Amino acid sequence: MGWLKNEEKIEIRSSVFIPISKNNIDIVFDYVYDREKFHRWFDFIPVLWISFDRSHLDIGCIGTICFTMPLFYYKLKVTEVVKGKSIVLNGAGGPMRGKAYFNIHPADGGVILENIHILSGKNKFLHKYYVFCLVPNHLAFMNWRYLVLKRQIKKELERNKKLHK
16 A cells, blocks of 8 residues: 555654753763663653663663553664763664654753654554654653653752762
8 A cells, every 4th residue: 555655754852951060961861871760750651651671771672652642652772872972762663663862962061961753654644643643742741851850860969969978
């Protein structure tokens, strides 16, 4: 059924500035790389969550992104990790294909955590479903979850400071 074949892609981006000293930048990377830390800031069960098959997002780790409203899922596999800088994931199953990136860029007074998705539905119907039902809320969701992330990083820095006094 050639009429269903999809060639379109959608790129969605989100980013957050995290004020942090240069000697603590690795903490930001750990909140993406470490499965337990990732779950604490990203997941919003029962609406949206990611389940990973390993404790860290190392090469070969597969994450299944699950949505309940609207019902949807897809899988991404970690294909590249540059410690302290980036994680690249490729489509690994489900109705979507493409790539996702987590990049950390140094900035004055902190870092910028950037999340990029370049995805395409396996057919036109799935692509349009993703574009019209899920993409419009992506930025608002990520901005909200970034607030949770910033709060958790701030608490960890405060705990570390107390421990080292």
